[in-house]
Each structure stands twice: as C-alpha cells, then as structure tokens.
Amino acid sequence: MAKKFIFLGICASLSILAFMVLGARGNWGFILTFRGTKLVALVIVAIAVAVATIVFQTLTSNRILTPSIMGFDALYILLQTTLVFLLGGLGYVSLHPEMKFALELLLLSSAALLLFGSLLGQGLQDLFRMLLVGVVFGVLFRSLTSLLQRIIDPNEFAVLQGSLFASFNRVDTSLLIIAVPLVLACCALVWRKRHILDVMALGRDQAINLGINYRRELLVGLTLVTALVATSTALVGPATFFGLLVSAISYEVVKSHHHGPVFIVAGLIAITVLVGGQAVFERILGMSATLSIVIEFLGGLVFLFLILRKVRA
Template identity: 40%
Template sequence: MIRMRAKDETENPAHTVTEAADRNADAGASGAGSEAADVRDCQPPRRGAERSRHRPGRPSRSSGPLPTAKSVRRYWTMIIVLAVASAGIALGILAWDNPMPITDPGFWLIAQLRLTNLVVIAMVALCQSFATVAFQTVTNNRIITPPIMGFESLYVAIQTSAMYFFGVTAIVELKGLVPFVVQLGLMVGLSLALYGWLLSGRHSSVALMLLIGVVIGGGLGSVATFMQRTLTPSEFDILSARLFGSISNSDSSYLPVSIPLCLFACLGLYLCSSRLNVLALGRDMTSNLGLNFKGELLKVLFFVSILMAVSVSMIGPMVFLGFLVAMLAYQFADTYDHKRLFPMAALIGFVVLGGAYFVMKNIFYAEGVVSIIIEIVGGGAFLLVILRKGRV
C-alpha cells in the first residue's frame, strides 16, 4: 500500500502539490483565526455590548409617546379600569335606590329623570378636563388652572348683581335659556377681549395675561362680596345656594345649547393635539418649528373660554376639579401626547365628579352638592404638589 501511494504521488505530482497547498491554507486560516480570537479576547468590550450583557432583559424602546411595551400596557390598563369604573358609577346613579324592579317600565321612567344629571356630569367632566390640560400646556405650568382668569369670579358677580339690583325674582328669571345664552356670551366675549388685548401688543406675554386675570378676578370677587353684605338673610341664603358648585343648579333646558358648544370645543382641542405638543415646548421652540405661537395660543384660549363658560354656567364654581383631574391624568397617562392625555383626563373627571355626586346624594343625602368633596380633596392635592415642588 505504501508502495502504491508513492507510485501515485510520483505519477500525479500536481495532485500532491494541491493537497499540500490545501493543508497549508487550512493551517494558516486556523492560525489566523486563533490569533484574531486572541486579539478579540484582549480587547475591552464595547459600552453597548457591556450594557446589554449586564441587562439581557432590557425592553426595546421607541421615540413615540409611549416608548416601551410596559408603558403601552400601563396606559391601556388604566383606560380600561377607568372606563369600567365610569360605567359602574353611571349605572349606580341610574339604578341605586330605585324603588321599581328593573323589569318594570317604571324603573326606566325614574332612570330617565336621573339621566339629565348624568349627562350634566359627563359634560362638566369633559369641559373641566379638556380646558385645564390645554390651559396648563399653553401656559407651561401644571399648577395654575383656568379659574385664575376670573371665569368663576365673573359668574359670582353676575349672580350677585342680579340679586342686588333686581331681587329674588331675578334669580328665578336667570334660569331661563335666554339668560343662560347671554351669560355664556358675556363670559366668552370678555375673556376673548382680555386675551386679544394682552396678547396683541409688542410686549405681550402669558405671564402678564395671568397677572391681569388674577387682578380682575380679585376685583370682581371684592365687588360681589360687598353686594352680598347688603342683602337680607333670606336673599343671601338663596344666593349662596346658587354659588355652590352643585349638579342641582343645572337645568335640562340648557342642554340644547351647552352640549353642542361642549362637543365643538372639545373636538377643536383634540384636533389641535399635535400642535399642543409643540406649544408645550415654549414660545421660541414653537416659532422655530414654524408655528405661529400667538395665533395658536389665541385659538386654544378661545376653546378654553367656551368650555369654562359652559361648565360654570351649568353647575357653578368649582375651583379645584380641573387641577385634580389634570394632575391625575399626568400621573396615569405618563406621556406628553395630548391625544392620549385628553381621553385619560375625561375619564378621570367623570369618575371623580360622578363618584362625588353619588356619595353626596346617596350617603350624605346632600342632593348633588359635590363641591365640598371636590374642594377638600383637590385643595389637599394642590397643597401637596406645592409642598413637594417648593415653588409655584
């Protein structure tokens, strides 16, 4: 066999050379591979590789409003929980303490009578949530709310003036549809005049607008307080009932006007969500990105004034409802995108306002005077935020 292999090698020298070359190439490749492996082992690992090796379960992130899968699950979980809670509260308002069985036609007659209050609660929740979130965005401050512009002080001044100049009969006459529309037009008109005047000058600024709003609100409140001191005790009692934030202050005759205005303003703000995301960056960044800051600001404040006028005219002043709803929406949504903030805030507003109404009506028998719970909880949350931040 050895003799035959030697014979083959002498007869086929090219084959022998080829095999030798292949063996040398394999040896060189293995040597080069081992040297390259040694060099790689000697080099320090890259920063990204080291980070990924230390955290192998790191979730993938994106640049969207909900950057991780965990944040997406958290957002939709909160939406579902709030929707279920809202449905439960609505069912409780319609069915709790209803003397008729659900299969009886009388049950639905009583439910229809309660449906007006339920619609008012939903509408006020929409107005307060959308208006507060949008207002805090354009003012770049998560503490101040639209009542700082004097909407509620104007409402108090109108009601007090009617009682002071025209007596108790004026309060009854102000519950019609025409006085309601006049009151809405007066609130929106004065607010737009204030915005247009303060934001049209060379040195226009949002801070100046807020300062003037505080001064006007304080002045109207002082005038209303002076007129209230001159009223008789019976007149003051009737007026105080109107100045409390109460669902019972609403009237079903207001709904044909207030519902379209509320939906119009909420839809306008929702369609401006992408522009509100830019406005949250500030005046300079908004102008650099090609948006007219002053025009967008006036448009947003126009919608905010409509929503606040509708809310205050329907149920009366409620200072801390918007702040409480917006603060919880920021915490639960955990995003900058207003397309996701607005639905979250609306559901929270309905849960807070509807839950307070249900508790006050069915436990304390206060028939819808929800401002007591709202002011206590909202005021406490406001103080907590102030103390934690240490500044306004």
Template identity: 45%
Template sequence: MMSPADRSMRARVLITGTTALCAGLILAFLTIGATGDWGFVLSFRGDRLITIALVAWAVPFSTVLFHTLSNNQILTPSIMGFDALFVLIQTLGVFLLGSAEVGAMDSRLVFAGELAVMTLFSVGLYRLLYARMTRLLELLLLVGIICGVLFRSVAGLLQRLIDPGEFLVLQDRIFASFSGASSSEQLSAAVLIGLSSAWAWYRLPAIDAMLLGRDGSIAVGVDHKRLSLEIFLIVTFQVAATTALVGPITFFGLLVVHLAYRLLPGAPHGMLIPLSILLGSVLLVGAQVLLERLLGFIGTVSMIVEFVGGVVFVLLLIGGRR
C-alpha cells in the same frame, strides 16, 4: 423613563380600566335606590348624569390645554377670574332685581347672558392686551388675577348690602350644583363644548409641539402666536360653558389632571386628555353614588371635590418650592 411602547400599553390599560369602572358607577348611579316609575327615575337621574358628563369632559380638557398654554401645571383656567365673575353676575342680579325676579327669568336667557358676559370678558381682555405687549400670557394671567380680586370684592360688598333672606337664596346660586340645569342649557353647553373639543382635537399635533416650548414649537413650523390664541379661545369657551351650567368649580380639573400626569408621565395630549376625562367622570359619578345613594347625603359633591382639590393644590405649591 418610560418608553413610548410601554406608555402606549399603560395608556390602553388605564383607559380600558377607567372606562369599565365609569360604566359600572353610571349603572350604580342610575339604579341604586330606584323605586317607583323607572321611566321617571331614569329620566331624573339621567338629566343630572348629562350635566356631570359635560363637566367631567370640559373641565379636565380645558385644564390640560391651559397647562400647555401657560407652561405651568399648577395654574387652573379659573385664574382668569371666571369663578369670581360668575359670583358677581349672580350677586348683581339678586341685588338689582331681587331673587324672585331672577328666579322667574327664562333659564335659557340667564344661561346665554352668563355665557356671553364671561366669554366677552376673556376675549376682550385678550384683544386689549394682544397688540400692546410682548409677554402677553404672563400679563394676561396677572390681569386675570387682579380682575378676580376686584370681582370678589364688589360681590362681597353687595352681599353685605342685600337682605339676609335674599342672601340665603343667593348662596344657593353661587355654589356649584349638578342638578337644576335645563335640557336647553345642557344642549347649548354640549354644542359649545363639542365644537371647541373638535377644534382642539384637529389641532392636537400642533398642540403637542407646544410641549417643546415657544422656541421649539416655532422651530418645527408651528405658528405659536396664532395657536396660543386658538387654545385660549378653546379654554375660554369650555370654562365659560361649564361655569354658566353648574357654577364655579376651581380645583376639580387640577385634581384629576395631576392624577393623569402621575399615571402617564410624559404622555402626549392624545393620551392625557381621554384619561383625564375618564378619571373626572369616575370621580364625580363615584362621589354622587357614595354620598347620595349609599350614605344618604342629600346635596352635591362640589364641596368635597373642591376641598380635596384645594389640598392637592397646596401640596403642589409646597412641592414646587422644594
């Protein structure tokens, strides 16, 4: 068992090392293969880098908080059905309006609409069950899974009914992509993620106490029910913002957070969250540099990250059964 002093020293070394590595990868991402007008190149790559930074911040942050809330390190916030709801929203838009009409809509309006629908769905579900059930969280997760299956089923049915050409356009919209987000969307997501993160950081001592369990946190003076609602809202805002910004990313948070758990076992949130964010930044930026700049692969890294994260998820399930 690692002592608090040793854990603190290891945390400083890991955070310093990953910060330096992340800075080097960002420099490589901005400069490798850059030709022509540097102002244009840095602006174009910088926009994508901002989107990557927002995702690398919010997804691990919300995943760590969700693990504390659910007392289960295998679950991810996407279990609430955000990813399936996003796909359903995109599918309904193309099915009802057509890809041309959807593409011509103001991106700020689309982003705000997606964010509002996902947030209202999650908060409405919580409010609906809050006053009726004693074991709220377990039921909430179960209902979220059921809603996710329903959303995927309806989206799948509609996708089979639309024109094949429209379906090809839809496919580009339902897969995660770090390019294409406008500056207004980035600003809106950054404000929501920043405010919710500040809220969580302010409540971090009480959130640390939740690691003692429900009875233990209540014994040290934490209003467990209220704090659970606060954490749930923080997770909802961050996941909804990133999903509306880039699309569904299911296993990315699980991958980097469990790496942080292995590097800093038993660490408090004040150590785990920064390390998870830095590891997520290294993973996303490093993958962009490797696949796009060095290997000449045109596209995003979401498929690779999701594949590796899915393998990690399966291994965690197998390990949990043992």
C-alpha cells in the same frame, strides 16, 4: 397604557351604572329619563372642565395654574350677585333659564376674549401679564361682590347663597340643548389640535422653529378654553380645584407629554370622580354632605402639594 385605559373605562362605566340604578324604585321609564338627562349634564361638565384645564396648563407651561386664575369664578359670582341686587330675589328666580345661561355664557366669554385681545402679544411675557391681570380682576370682582352682598336684603341673600358654590345636584337639564353641542364642538377642535399642543408644550421658541403659528394657536386655544369653562361654570357654578385635581391625577397616570392619551385619561377620571361621587352622595349618603365641598378640599390639598413639590425641586 391600554390596561390603564381599560381600567379607567371600567371605573367610569361602573360610576355611570351606579348613578343610574342605585336606589331606583318605581317607573323605570321615568327614572332612566330623569337620571339619564342629569347624567349627560354631569358628563358634559366633567369633560369640559378636564379638557379646558389641560389645554390651559399647556398654553401657560404651568401645571399648577387653572382657568379660574383668570377670574372666571369671581366674575360668575359677581354676575349672580348683581342680578339679585338689581332684580331682587323673586326676579332672580323668575329669570328664564335659557336667557340666564346665554347671558352668563356671553359675559364670561366676552370678558375673557377682551382680556386676550388686549393683552395677547408676540411674546410669552404678555401671557404672564394676562394671568397677572386675571388675578387682579379676580380680586376686584370679589371686592365688588362683597360690597353688593352687604347691601342686599338678608332674605334675598339667602336666594343668592345657593349660586355661590358649585352644585352638581341642581343642574338645569333644559340648558343641555345649548351646552352639549358647544362642548362637543370645542372638544372636537381640541382633539384635532392635540398634536399641535404636543409641540406647543415644548415652549414658544421651539414651537415657532417647528413651524407652528404660535400666536394664532395660542389665541385659538385660549378661546376654546374660554368657551368650555364658561359653559361648565354657567351650568353648575364655580368649581375652582376640580380641574386641577383631575389633571394632576391624569399626568401621574399617563406619565407622558402626548395630549391624546392625557385627554382620554382625564375625561375618564373626571367622569368617575364627578358621576361616581354624585352617585355616592345622592344614593348612599342621602345628600348628608356636598360633593363640591369634598372636591374643592381634595383639589386644594393637591394644589398645596404641587406648590410644595415645585418649591423643593
């Protein structure tokens, strides 16, 4: 396992180095500051998505599900569409970044916690009911979004279009003062509970028999997932299959149910994929393609592979 950690650490370090120095010309002070700030944003998003997906899969006892199944992506897109519909294109782009970020974070977190508080009961059946309601709300949000997009002026829709997909190139670094402490605090809490997650992965009955307050830990875990996903989504937009891609690779690499090494491997893989991929697309390909589309395509293939493998099993 130590060799795997070292190898992945080297890959992540090389990705960071490539992002910082490839194509660098001119004032190094400005380049390092500009790229370094953007690098922090990419690392924060990578870690947040990776940790949130693994915790969510543990709580739901299903490695195919991702937090986006709760309708986060659809709610985020509906929020952006509503803002453009109400404020117009000019008003939308004139919104203060910190205020818009806080609004998105508050709305996404409140919607998820409302869902948890109203449906979370004593049994695992309520968890499945919560996931089903998340799917239904996702369909509802997409339908409302489609209706508003048909009403919006075509010129204003062009302003909205850039917010409908994840963009790792236009991260607003001014939001890091809020995002970085929040993600680090959530990850620290998740790390402290990694052994509890090991027990919860055995199932509800086994966890209760081993002395775990299952309902409380489930609610705390889902709250942390909500905060991490809401932060990453508000920073870069919806990335449906990125977490699934990272978690699937991590479990194949670690081949263990212990969350400590899985979290470390997932973080390193997420950084390598996101930072390294962005370095290639920005510095080598000259932004002739979009990283988010490639990640979603690969993640979709992994999703189909996992489903087909489970069906055959």
